[in-house]
Amino acid sequence: MTSTPDCVSPVQDYLNQLHRDFADLKDGNVATYIPELAKANPDWFGICLVTCTGTVYEAGDSAQPFTIQSISKPFVYGLALEDQGRQKVLEKVGVEPTGDAFNSISLDPGTGRPRNPMINAGAIASAGLIDGRTPASRLKRILDMLSLHAGRELSLDDAVYRSESETGHRNRAIGYMLRNFDILAEDPMPAVELYFQQCSVSVTCRDLGIMAATLANRGVNPVTGKQALRGEYVENVLSVMGSCGMYDYAGEWIYRIGMPAKSGVAGGVIAVLPGHLGIGVFSPRLDARGNSVRGIAVCNEVSRHLDLHVFNRPSVGKSALGFKATAAGINSSRVRTAHEADALRKFGDHIHLYKLRGNLYFVTAEHIVRQVMESLDSLEYLILDFKVVLTLNESACRLFCQLLLKLDSLGKHLLFTGADSNPLLRRYMKARLGSRYETLYRVFEDSDLALEWCENRLLESSLSGWQFERAADRPDYELFQGFTAAELGRVIPVLERRSYQRQEVIIHIGDAASHIYLLARGQVSVLLPQQGGARRRLATFSAGMAFGEMAVLDRAPRSAMIVADSEVQCDLLSLDALQDLDATEPVIKIKLLENLALGLCGKLRKANRELALLE
């Protein structure tokens, strides 16, 4: 993006405006309980918004370092969950809001278990659950984890750490209370020191935005693409932020702002809308509850303005069904004879094609499955295409597996295409189908190949005597339809027979068009090379058909390659011979051109029909 103001994104404009609007808000005071924090410039003010697609927008002092303080709590809690598992962590730290202030001790009267990991007692208990043989290795693991969330290497602010440690008597008291209840099993001081250190990690507002977006993105940093926290624990981290993150303001926060959030006394705030974005705000002036005044105000404004409340979401059920058709309307790129094409028009509604897209989870998969169940009467073959699916979760896999078993029990076929990009589906099917996996989980590279497979089976069952592989006598050529025996006798000697090996390139891209090819034996495919070496199939011809005629007619260089799919024999009609016919055999030339035009009409009708359906 260029830097001239006109070329700045409207989202960036909005953030700049937001920064100007709230820069005048000078309520509150910089924290002084740790001497180092009191040195902050009260006017510092940064805003950073990061989407789950990895775009970072920032305004103001977004690069100013400050200490993370209590915003470290949810992240360290996440590491504790990774290290110890959910059960063991829940035994040591509860998840109930207290309705009390941030520095209340709030231990469960019976068990001494801190009520939640967002109060200091719960955070110190969480720090005590971090794996590592030495204090230094535990600190390093916390720094590494926070760095993964931020997407850059973070380090301690030593001055703040020393200041925290020198004044942290209340937290030492909490440490010994936790030791007293056996929540901390050994000397509590290392856990308390680790807690001081995690609070003293130096971050910027930009870091906070990216860290928040990482939580919004199921633990994957959307800028670096690296997993910072195992996905299964993200919901737990966000839950404690949602229910306890803003201390005695938690209920009102979720009511008004509607995003899990956490603040720190250095003036940072993060807020997270799962699946959407993360927000980081930095402004050191705090309110009486210890929250950044501008931080709260900006989150409130952004949530209202951008409609970010987690409980105000539109229905997503229909969003994964991109396109639905039957083989009466959309067909494979296997070129069919007129007779075959008629049969597909007539019986093609037994083949259903669904192109899925976006995110597949329970409700979006349910919508697909319901559509299928409602059209069971006509359905014999179902193709589910996953090529442009963004994500797929286990509950969607389960539903598709159950659909597969159900269709199989009814004698119907389910085919999956483009599913390679989602290894989860394959793993799930393998685990669930066991010995039936090989026969039941029918996978095709793309929907074109799957359609062809279904069409061929349908033609086999609906056209008596139809056979997939065949050879053509010259008189059978579509291009010679309507020719008298005498006309055939005059045109056939003009043809030149050529043979090709399997996979031999018959026509190269860019070649001048010198011949029309009549396919006597075997099959050929028109292919377009793609980026990355793959080849996209545009058409497949079988014996009796003509190919390569378009470039001969419009004199364009060859626009795609044509490759022999098998041993192939062709009869070539040269451009010269074709032109000679004008004078020598005008009637034959007219019949040839009429047949060529007829073939083009058929192809154009098919393409137009498919275009209309795809739009």
Added chain:
Amino acid sequence: MTSTPDCVSPVQDYLNQLHRDFADLKDGNVATYIPELAKANPDWFGICLVTCTGTVYEAGDSAQPFTIQSISKPFVYGLALEDQGRQKVLEKVGVEPTGDAFNSISLDPGTGRPRNPMINAGAIASAGLIDGRTPASRLKRILDMLSLHAGRELSLDDAVYRSESETGHRNRAIGYMLRNFDILAEDPMPAVELYFQQCSVSVTCRDLGIMAATLANRGVNPVTGKQALRGEYVENVLSVMGSCGMYDYAGEWIYRIGMPAKSGVAGGVIAVLPGHLGIGVFSPRLDARGNSVRGIAVCNEVSRHLDLHVFNRPSVGKSALGFKATAAGINSSRVRTAHEADALRKFGDHIHLYKLRGNLYFVTAEHIVRQVMESLDSLEYLILDFKVVLTLNESACRLFCQLLLKLDSLGKHLLFTGADSNPLLRRYMKARLGSRYETLYRVFEDSDLALEWCENRLLESSLSGWQFERAADRPDYELFQGFTAAELGRVIPVLERRSYQRQEVIIHIGDAASHIYLLARGQVSVLLPQQGGARRRLATFSAGMAFGEMAVLDRAPRSAMIVADSEVQCDLLSLDALQDLDATEPVIKIKLLENLALGLCGKLRKANRELALLE
């Protein structure tokens, strides 16, 4: 859906299995504190799951009536918000979780304000905020509101109501405490009675499922399509359910199950995943906290099994960009001359077409806007097509409006198509653009028409002397390209000139094809009638071009209608005259057929290129 077991949806199978699995769970006891409740059959067990797309799945005793009890609280709170507005309601009832049990009085020590609307004190205060001149009218308004949520007419269970009222001394005490603090302004007894009545409304498990889905669907009952609660308050109702709905179990509930929820002592439970679905469970045996044992267990299992945690959501940012292309690849259905088509291939990348889909809110709109901002260099015209967009919110409208202003300031054009289905966009633009609305907010019915408008402007600026409207001399006809003067002299007399009025139908669907039409003056469009009377444009031809040739070539009946867009003059070449040429003028016939084939080649290449891009 048929009722044979094989044709049952896998989702229904899952619910049946769930019902079987948890029917064995017989822990807990039926509530006895109201004598009428003790009469419930402890084995009753119903499950109902309702998606935001309106599908209802139910298992077990889903039609068994019981009383709604505390599940009425969030709904009545919603009605209080509608009646009084957010500010006034917040003055009377807080939104902070208490960590206390359901029947704790929990008034704020200073103001006497109940801590939240899910405890009895807050619910009675909410009942006191319901508008209505008489107790009967207030009750009727609550019944009407609950009935809208359930999608059927609900009524009181009088026996339960009398029983509640006879034993509700604690709630009367709460009423007088609220009166004492002026939370209730008058005699508190009517509010307490109304509360007893709201708790005594008779519902089924199916009702609960649909009510929950109505909250999940932003207040619109997904089965009836009727708005039951104003959308802006749904997030508040779900917030108090999320933070306080399960009393002292709220933190753990959101941690484990991750859905706003509410239970009632008759054994009902609802849980809501916004945008996805609602769940209702009914089973009268309660745990020590007063929650249905099976209700909790089923919600827990369903959430885990179907991955329903509200804080575990995949990234949605990319889900609204369905398709992106330029006019170098995709063009309007205005048929172009070879010269025009070449210019569009060359300069068409100045016209960008985005087809949007799914839900447009901040992050999905941001993804679109970012794509646009990153391709500003080449962009002159941008078409945003909203035809298959599901929902659009104000923050997305705002972003598109800002993009419009930005592009305008850069001398670029933004066109909106298919946006009629989203009146919000028009209203927003009107309000925001003021006097510039008419000139700036450029709307086209569909992307085809918008593409044509952009293409014409692009051709005007890039082809010197190009003009949109023109007439053709016969020698200019594309079909006569390459004809000698002598040949022209022989073919022109065969043509028959016909004139058509504007909007006159030139060719009807189903007609036998008897002529090829050469357009001398004006323009014609090929149209396909759609359901509902609309006509879909397939092609528009201008002077010099031929139309109606395909059906003549393949002898199919006319498949679309052709209508004069203006005063039109055509030269008709009849099938008979065409056939006569075989014998009399074979060279002319050959040239005609070659030109016809050339035209078909061009159309087929365009169609194939567009198909490849659309796939």
